[in-house]
Amino acid sequence: MDLNEITAAVRQHPDIDDALVTTAISPHSGEEELLVYAVPSGSAQRWGRLVETATACLVEGMAEQREALRTWRDFWDALDEISVLVMARTLAQLGAFRTPEQPVSVDSLMQRCAVAPDHEPLFRQWMHVLADNKILRSGPGPDEYACSDTLSATELDEQVEKRMAALVVDGVERVFTDYFVSSAAQQVDLLRGEASPLPLLFPDGDPTLAETFYARNPISVVLNGVLAETVAKAVELGPTDRPVRILEIGAGTGATSTTVLSRLPAERTRYCFTDVSQYFTDHAKQRFAEHTFVDYAVLDLNNHPGDQGFAPESFDVIIAANVIHTARRIDHALERLRPLLTPSGLLVAIERTANTPVQMVTVGFLEGFSYYEDQRKESNLPLLSPAGWVTTLQEGGFHRIATLPQGAAATTELAEHVILAERSADDPPVARRVKLHSDLAMLLPDPNASFHILPVEQIPRRPDGLVDERSLPSPWDEA
Ligand SMILES: C[S@@+](CC[C@H](N)C(=O)[O-])C[C@H]1O[C@@H](n2cnc3c(N)ncnc32)[C@H](O)[C@@H]1O
Structure with a gap:
């Protein structure tokens, strides 16, 4: 393996300004391993600092908001469960799934319930969710669903009301709950394309609700x-x-x-x-x-x-x-x-x-x-x-x-x-847009060979221009 050739190839990488490739015996494996000392390019350094900033801010933000995030997560989980019941209630209100065990295709269900064609993707998502939650069963045909028990609008309505009443909400959860309740009440009209979802999010054209939420x-x-x-x-x-x-x-x-x-x-x-x-x-x-x-x-x-x-x-x-x-x-x-x-x-x-x-x-x-x-x-x-x-x-x-x-x-x-x-x-x-590690692996005679990438600020050189290898860090120093 010609280390000079590999060094020259590594230096060509767009993320690297300077490099030195050398070998050393690993104290762990006793084998000779490849060490790639690399000075990241200006843009690679900038990228590293941006990701570092974002990560630090995320960690800090999540710690600061820990309690609020947990409350929000619980709130959202509860609303997810209620949403499934709302879907089932809407289907019952539309007269669907009145006969147990009778498979029906999504197309005919859409026709029977007068679902607006624009909402077909959403309606199909509902079917999946209801099947995942065992309220419906999918099959036997690829596009068919059946229910084991008749869907009762009255019973489902009671369940929704009971769950909503049990929610303890305040602040931004209250704002979102109000939006959720008004949306839930209009599911039939929304699904049929007879009501627009926009006024629910912007009542009387007012952006306050959406803004509070976002x-x-x-x-x-x-x-x-x-x-x-x-x-x-x-x-x-x-x-x-x-x-x-x-x-x-x-x-x-x-x-x-x-x-x-x-x-x-x-x-x-x-x-x-x-x-x-x-x-x-x-x-x-x-x-x-x-x-x-x-x-x-x-x-x-x-x-x-x-x-x-x-x-x-x-x-x-x-x-x-x-x-x-x-x-x-x-x-x-x-x-x-x-x-x-x-x-x-x-x-x-x-x-x-x-x-x-x-x-x-x-x-x-x-x-x-x-x-x-x-x-x-x-x-x-x-x-x-x-x-x-x-x-x-x-x-x-x-x-x-x-x-x-x-x-x-x-x-x-x-x-x-x-x-x-x-x-x-x-x-x-x-x-060409592949990660540095896999890029380097491809330069090696044996792509599975073990190697270390060591980012350094500069490759140390002596006054005569030769690399001062003794000043380079070892990958095993800390260990
Ligand atoms: C979910 S909201 C984003 C929230 C926004 N960042 C905020 O803080 O209010 C989506 C936004 O994208 C806009 N939008 C929708 N379709 C768009 C499109 N094709 N091109 C540009 N903006 C669009 C909407 O008008 C809306 O303001």
Whole structure:
């Protein structure tokens, strides 16, 4: 194995500025192992600091909100159970499943219950949830369901009322409960397309309910804080010869914008607040009037930004809080967003990453939760998992991607993630966007050989230019 050749190859890696590859005998295995000393490139260091900032803020935020998060989690779990009963009650009210053991296809059920064709994906989600909860049985045909016991609207109604009465709620839980109750009461009309879900979320056109929900539920408090700190760090590390340009898409009620704007230096930032609806940009113009570095525009994720007045490479950071999933095709939306970023530009998103019964009887009726035409058609679920986001972003041309939180426990607790993704400096083709570790493994004569990557600030050199190997750290020092 020619170490000089490997060193030269490692130095070519876009994430590495300088490198030295050497070998040493492991005190553990007694075998010769490969040591890769690598000086991360400027952009790799910046990425490391952004992820570090986001992680530290998340840990701190979750600790601060521990009690509120637990209350919220319990509240949501209880509402999930009630939502399943609400679905069953609605079917009973629509006259479905009156005969036990009689399989019926989803198509004929939709016809019989006069379900609006636009709500077919949602209706199918309901069927799955009801079967998962043993209220219905799926089969024998692939698209068929039956019940073991007749669904009784009166009994189910009593169960829903009893469970709702047992909920002890206050603050933001109270606000969401009111929304939940008014949505639950309208399920038949919503499902038939005879009522719109928007006035439920914006009663009399008032955004207070939605804003309270997006700003004050403890998960949003934590994740908006993480997003804001990460963006502030990106501004700190960003260009100093001009303002850092930030685009927020689907900014809506401004719940996330408020947290972000309060952390940004006015003299170093230009912020573009956008939404598909002018209702929100008009509202934001008044609300954020004191922030003179903010512009307002309408931007639709489903259309080309160029046709909407947005030039390529005109932003250093794009913020997207709970909006990318509303795109008809996430892959197309990402392909449109990425070129808006400068090379090494950063996308910071928040996305719910679990599909819940509560969603299916509330916001699930909104257009953005059901008109997907991309890979989600296969699962028939509007929200991607963290792994789904990583794959989609990789395929969408982003080269460094992180989803936070990472541990399984925190993931379950929040059911929502902050997603960081960087446009690469040279937009390399997908095949080259692989992780450093696997890249290096491929350079070795034996790809399964054990090796260590040791990040160092510089490769120490003596006055004669030769590497001073004795000054390099050993991977076994700490052990
Ligand atoms: C769930 S809300 C996001 C909440 C928002 N971040 C906030 O703090 O209020 C989704 C937002 O995306 C916007 N939206 C929906 N479809 C969109 C599209 N095609 N392009 C851009 N924004 C869209 C909606 O108008 C709404 O404001």
